[in-house]
Amino acid sequence: GAVVSQHPSRVICKSGTSVKIECRSLDFQATTMFWYRQFPKKSLMLMATSNEGSKATYEQGVEKDKFLINHASLTLSTLTVTSAHPEDSSFYICSARTATGNTEAFFGQGTRLTVV
Amino acid sequence: GQQLNQSPQSMFIQEGEDVSMNCTSSSIFNTWLWYKQDPGEGPVLLIALYKAGELTSNGRLTAQFGITRKDSFLNISASIPSDVGIYFCAASSGTYKYIFGTGTRLKVLA
Numbered sequence: 001g002a003v004v005s006q007h008p009s010r011v012i013c014k015s016g017t018s019v020k021i022e023c024r025s026l027d028f029q030a031t032t033m034f035w036y037r038q039f040p041k042k043s044l045m046l047m048a049t050s051n052e053g054s055k056a057t058y059e060q061g062v063e064k065d066k067f068l069i070n071h072a073s074l075t076l077s078t079l080t081v082t083s084a085h086p087e088d089s090s091f092y093i094c095s096a097r098t099a100t101g102n103t104e105a106f107f108g109q110g111t112r113l114t115v116v
Numbered sequence: 117g118q119q120l121n122q123s124p125q126s127m128f129i130q131e132g133e134d135v136s137m138n139c140t141s142s143s144i145f146n147t148w149l150w151y152k153q154d155p156g157e158g159p160v161l162l163i164a165l166y167k168a169g170e171l172t173s174n175g176r177l178t179a180q181f182g183i184t185r186k187d188s189f190l191n192i193s194a195s196i197p198s199d200v201g202i203y204f205c206a207a208s209s210g211t212y213k214y215i216f217g218t219g220t221r222l223k224v225l226a
Contacts, residue, residue: 006158034213043204044159044216093158104149105206105214107158 002028004096006108013084013115021079021111023094030096033077034105035069038091050077084115119143122205122217129195130225137220138189139205147208148181148188152201153219159204163190195224 003026013019023033031052036044048064050056050071058064066088068080077096081088091112095105122139129135139148147166151159163174165181165188172179178191188207192199205217 004158041221043218046213046215049213091156095158103147103208104161104164106161107151110156110158112156 002106004106004108010112018082023077025075025096029074033096036093086115089115120217126221128223135192139217140187144185145207146210149206150190151204154201
């Protein structure tokens with residue numbers, strides 16, 4: 001199957017700082033990438049959808065100025081959590097869809113963010 | 117909004133038993149996917165379904181796309197300890213995004 005790599009897998013940052021998470025599709029071109037947030041023992045909550053070369057589409061209730069998404073190429077999307085606070089601590093996961101063919105989405109390994 | 121109701125929430129089974137879980141919705145979908153997530157990892161795609169009525173297998177796993185397009189089930193036969201994890205269904209109505217079920221937490225007793 002297609003491989004999606006997410007980096008870093010774990011990050012601890014101080015409150016007030018910004019953190020960037022990268023999501024790369026390694027062996028396919030991804031016109032669309034998705035960013036999810038997952039709380040302990042809960043399902044995945046879609047935060048935003050990013051399309052290469054255009055602005056991300058955010059889900060209702062997600063602050064676009066706080067969670068900056070950039071999809072600069074067909075293989076890379078980044079999520080930047082700006083001015084992080086402890087309540088932003090969570091598991092963030094990206095997924096990517098292939099540009100052609102079937103429409104299944106493949107996930108990265110996830111990033112555990114802890115804001116102290 | 118669209119919701120996927122996944123059941124059961126959790127289950128404990130003996131090694132060797134068969135497992136069945138399902139997802140239902142009041143909305144119609146064009147694609148159903150089943151994922152497995154291990155602790156601290158991203159979900160891994162198990163099976164993808166694209167046609168109503170489609171029955172697809174992947175090893176000991178079998179999934180079906182409901183004929184009404186509002187549901188799907190996943191069966192695991194002869195469960196083994198490494199089947200433990202959380203199983204999620206996901207569905208798309210042809211738009212660019214998927215919604216996820218609430219997950220089924222599976223524990224296998226050796």
